[in-house]
Amino acid sequence: MDQQQMFQLIATETAVKPTQVKAAVELIEEGNTIPFIARYRKERTGELDEEQLRAIEERYHYLTQLNQRKEEVIRLIDEQGKLTDELTQKIMQSTKLQEVEDLYLPFRPKRKTRASIAREKGLEPLARLMAESSQAEPVQAAADSYVDAEKGVDSADAALQGAMDILAEELSEDADIRKWVREYTWKHGMLVSKAKDAEARTVYEMYYDYSEPVHKMPPHRILAVNRGEREEVLKVKIEVDEEKIFLRLAKWFAVPAHAYLTQVVQDSYKRLIAPSIEREVRAQMTEQAEEQAIRIFSENLRPLLLQPPVRGKMVLGVDPAYRTGCKWAVVDDTGKMLEVGVIYPTPPQKKVAEAKAEVLALLDKYPIDIIAIGNGTASRETEAFIADVIKEAKRPVYYIIVNEAGASVYSASKIAKEEFPDLDAARRSAVSIARRLQDPLAELVKIDPKSVGVGQYQHDVSQKHLSESLTHVVESAVNYVGVDVNTASPSLLSYVSGISATVAKNIVKRREEVGRFTKRTDLKEVPRLGAKTYEQCIGFMRIHDGENPLDQTPIHPESYAVVGRLFSELGLELEQIGSDACKERLKQVDVESMAERLACGVPTLKDIIEALLRPGRDPRDELPKPLLRSDVLKLEDLHVGMQLQGTVRNVVDFGAFVDIGLKNDGLVHISRLSERFVKNPMDVVTVGDIVDVWVYNVDVERERVGLSMIPVKPENDNEEK
Template structure:
C-alpha cells in the first residue's frame, strides 16, 4: 500500500470515528441517556446481539436499559447513520459542482434532521424545467442580481431594456423584469433558513380545514364536512380520519397559515432598506411564498403530522397487541372450540389440555337449518366422551345465536362444571388458509382448522396468535392507514418481546413460536422442530448446538429463552443463561445447598434471606444478574402470565334488551383507542367507555387506566337498541358510592 493510500485510509477511518461519535452524542442528548450507555449498546447491537438478549443478559454493560430504551437507541442510531450517509452524498454532489464552501459544509455536517440537509441541498439540486431556469436560459440572471442588490438609485425599466432579445423570447422590458422576478422567487424559496422558519410557523399556527366535495353525500366523514382545527393540536386519530376521507375523495383538505406574518418575516430577511426596487422585491416575496413555498411546506407539514399520527397509532396497536399476547393461558382443561356460521353450520373442534386435536364435527343449530336437537346430541356426546370443561365460541357471524344455543345446552346439563367464553376470532381465517395450518391439520378443511385455533387461543393465546400476521389480529385503529412497513416492524418487535418475556418450551413449541425467539430465524426454527422429531425430545440445552445452522452466536442469543422441563439439568427450565450456571454452583455452595434441593422449602428460605448486593461481591458477579438468577431460582418454571386474572367465563346469555342504565356488569377490555375503550360485557357488540368515563380523575390517555384483556367493573350509561350501541362508565354511580 502506498503512503498516499495509507493516508487516505487513515483519513477515512478518522471520519468514520468522528461520525460515530457525533451519532452517539446526538442520540444521548435526544434520549437523555448517558454517553457510556449509548456507546455500549451500539457496540452490542453492531456485534449482532438482539434486543431481548441485551435487555436480559447484559444489564451490567448497559446500566439496566429496558427493551423500550434499547429499541429507541437502535431506531435513532439507524436514522442518524442514514442521515450521515445522505450528508456525505450531498457534500460530494455540491463539491463536484465547485460550489462547496466551508460554511455550507459545516452546516450540512452539523444538521440533525434529514429535512435540514435537504433544505441546504435544495439550491444545488438538479431541477426539472422551472420558470426560473427558463429565465436563466434567457440570460436574465444579471438583471435578477441587480434587483437583488436593491440599489437606492437607478431605473428598473431602463436596466431591464438592456436584456430585450427577441431571439431568446424576451420581447419587452416587462418580460425581462418578470423573468428576473421568477429567478429571485426561486432563490427565496430555496433559502434553507427561510424554509425552516416558514415550516415551523406553519406547524405552530397553521389551521387544518376540511370540507365536503359533495355536501349532500352521506358518509362516515360528515363531522369533517365543514371542519377546522389548529394543526398542532389535532389528535392523531382525527389526522388519520381526514387523510382517509381525502384519499377516498370525500373530503378536500387544506393547511393554511396567515400569510401576512410570513411576508413580514421574509421581508425582514430579504429587504435591506429603502430602494428603487422595493415594490418589486415585495411582489417577489409574495410570489415566492404563494407559488413555491406554501404548497411544498403544506405537503411537508402534513407529512410530518401524518408521520406523528401514524407513529402514535402504531404505538397504540403495539401496546394492545402485547397485552393480548400476554393474556394468561387457561391450562389443564379439555376445550371445545366453535367456529359459528349460519348456512354452512358451526364447526366443532375438541382439543385436550395440551392442545392436541381429538375430534372435529359440524352442527347446524343456527338459521336457516335450526337443527338444534341434532346439534345438542352431537355436542353433548363430545362433552361426555372427552370430559370437555370449557366451550370457546368465535365472535364472528352467527356468534350470538350460537351463544344462545350453547347457554341453553349448559342450562340443561345441570350440575356440570361447564362454562363458555366468547373470544375474538380476528385472524383465525387468515391462519386457517395458511400453509402452516395446512401442515398442522392436513386432513381438516379451513373452517375446522379455525375451530381448533379458536380452542387453542384460550389454552395458550401467545402460542396460537404468533401463527397469525399481527396486523390481522385487529386490536388497533387505522392500521390500514399507516405505513405498513413501520407497522410490520413494530408489531414484529412486540411479538418477539412477548415471546422472549414468557420463554418457550423447546420440546413443544411450533416453528412459528420458535422463529420469534432471540437469534432464531424461520430456517433454524424449522430445523429445531425437525431435529426434535428425528431424535426425540431435547434433554439438555447443550443438544441445541447439534441443530443444523444453529451456530455459536445463535446459541448464545437464544438458549436463555428456551426451556427444557424434566431434563438433565433443572436450570434448563429457568431463564438463567448457561453462561451463569457456574454462578449458580458457587451460590449454592455458599448457601450450603445442592442443585437437587431447588424448589424445596430449604432453598426457598435461603434465597429469601439472601442479600444480592453482598452476595454479588462475594461471587464476583453483577448485582442485576444475580438478582435475576435468584428470582429465577425462587420460582423455576414460572410463567409470568399466570399472575394475571383469568378471563370471565359465562353460563348464561345477556341481551342488549336486558340492559338498563345503572346496571353493574363485569367485562373484558377488547380494544383501547385514543378516545376510550371497548369492553365485552357479553352482548353482541362491545360497549364503549369514553375517555371521560374511565375515571373520576383526569385521564390523559385511556392506556393510563386500562389495557387489552383487563377485567373491569362497568355500569350501563345508555343503550341504543336500534343501533346496537351501549355506553358504559367505570365511574361508580353516586347512589352506589
C-alpha cells in the same frame, strides 16, 4: 458528527448515560439481539430495558444514515464547484435529514423551471438589480435594455417577469426561510376539510365542514381525514395567515420591498413554497399519527399475547356462521385436536334441536370444561344457543367469547395447511379459537400480528414500520415467557432470540426424529444452530424434567458456574431447587456482598435468585384469569346505571372497548375512564384487564352501548343521556 457526538446526542434524547449508549451500540453491532442484551448483558448496559435499547438502536441508525447523507451532499455540491466553508459547516451541524435536504435544494439538479429559462435569457443581472434597488423605478428603466427578440425577451414586462421568477426561486430555496415557514405552518396552520358532495351519507360526515389547529389534531382524526381524502370523499388543505408570512419573507431582501419584490414574495410563497411545505407538514402530521397508531397497536398487542393460559382444560371451540353452519372442534388439554364437525343452529337452517343434541352428546363423550365461541358473524345467536344448551348439561360447563380476529387469516395460511392438511379452513379456525383460550401466545404467534384486531387505523399506516414494530413486540413477549423446546411449534420458536424460521423448523425436525431434548446442550446438534445463535437463544429455551434442573429456568448456561458457587456458599445441592429449604436460604442472601464473593454482577445475581425462587414459573399465571360465562346478556337487558364486569378488548386514543358479553363491545370513552383527568387511556387500562363498568347509555337502533368506569346512578338516566 463523530461517534462520540452521536452517543452524547442519543444519551440526551433518551435520558441515559453516554456510556450506556456506547455499550448498547457495541453489543448491537456485535450481532446480539435486543432481548438477549436486555436480559443477559445488564452489567454492560447499566440495566437498560428493551424499550430503551430499541430507541437507541433506531436513533443510532438514523444518525448513521444522516452522516452518510451529509457526506454525499457535500460531495455533490463540491463537484459543482460551489462548496464553501460556511455551507460545509451548516451541513455538518444539521441534526435532521430535512435540514440537510433544505441546504442541498439550491444545488439539486432540476428540470427546466421558469427561473432557469430566465437565466438562459440573460436576465440574472436584472434580477440582482431588482433585489438591491430600494425603488421600483430604476429597475423598470433598466428592463428596456434586456429586450431581445432573439433571446425570447419580447418586452420590458417579459424581462421584469423573468427577473422576478429568478428571485422567487432563490427565495423559495433558502433553507432558513423554508424552516421558518414550516415551523410557522405547524404552529399556526389550520387543517380544513370539506365534503366533495355534502349530500352524500358517509362515515366522514363530521369532517364535511371541519377545521382544527395542525399541531393539536389528535392522531386518530388525522388518519380518518387522510382516509376520507384518499377515498375522494373529502377535500383537505392547510390554511394559514398569509399576510404574516409575506411580511417575514419580505425581510429576506436587503432593501424595503417595492412593488416588484412584493410580487416576488407572493409568487414565491403561493407557487413554490406553500405547496411543498403543506406536503411536508401533512407528511409530518401523518408520520406522527402513524407512530401513535403503531404505538397503540404495539402496547395493546403485548397484553393480548400475555393473556394467562387456561391450563388443564378440554375445550370445545366454535366458529359461528349463518349459511355454512357453526364449525366446532374438540381440543384436549394439550391442544391436540380430537374431533371436528358442524352444527346448524343459526338461520337460515335453524336446526336447533339437532344442534343441541350434538353438543350435549359431545359434552357426554368428552370431559369438556369450557366452550370457546368466536366473536365474529353470528356470534350473538351462537352464544344464545350455547347458553341454552349448557343449562341441560350433566355437569357445570362455562362458555367464553374469544376474539377471533385473524383466525380466518390463520386458517387459510400455509402454517395451518401444514398443521391440518385434511381440514377445511373453517374447521381449522374452530381449532384455533379453542387453542387461543388454552395458550394465547402459542396460537397468536401463528398469525400476522397486523390481523389480531387490537389496533387503530392499522391499515392506514406504513405497513413496513407496523410489521417491524409488531414483530419486536411478539419477539419480546415470547422471550419474556420463555419457550418449552419440547412442545413449541416452529412459529413460536422462530420468535426466540436469534432463531430463524429455518433453525426453528430444524429444532422440530430433530425433536421428531431423535426424541425430546433432555438438556440445553442437545440444541448444539441442531443443523445451522451455531455458537452465536446458541448464545442468543438458549437462555429463553426451557427443558422441563430434563437432566439439569437449571435448564427449566431463565438462567443462562454461561451463569451455571455462578449458581454452582452460590449453592456451595449456601450449602445447597442443585437437586434442592424448588424446595422450601432452598427458597428460605435464597431469600436471606445479601445480594451485593454475595455478588462480590462470587465475582458476579449484582443485576445478574438478582435475576439468578429470582429464577431459583420460582423455577419453571410462567409469568402469565400471575395475571387475572379470563371471565367465564354461563348465561347470555342481551342488549334489551341493559339499563342505565347497571353494573357489569367485562374484559378490555382494545384500547384506542379516545377510550377502551370492553367485552360485557354482547355481540359488540361497549365503549368507555376517555372521559369516563376515571374521575381524574386521563391523557392516555393506557395509563388506566390495558388489553385483557377485567374491569367493573356501569351502563352509561344504550343505543338499541345502532346496537351500541356506552359504558363508564365511573359509577352511574340509575336515577340519573335522563341527566346522563
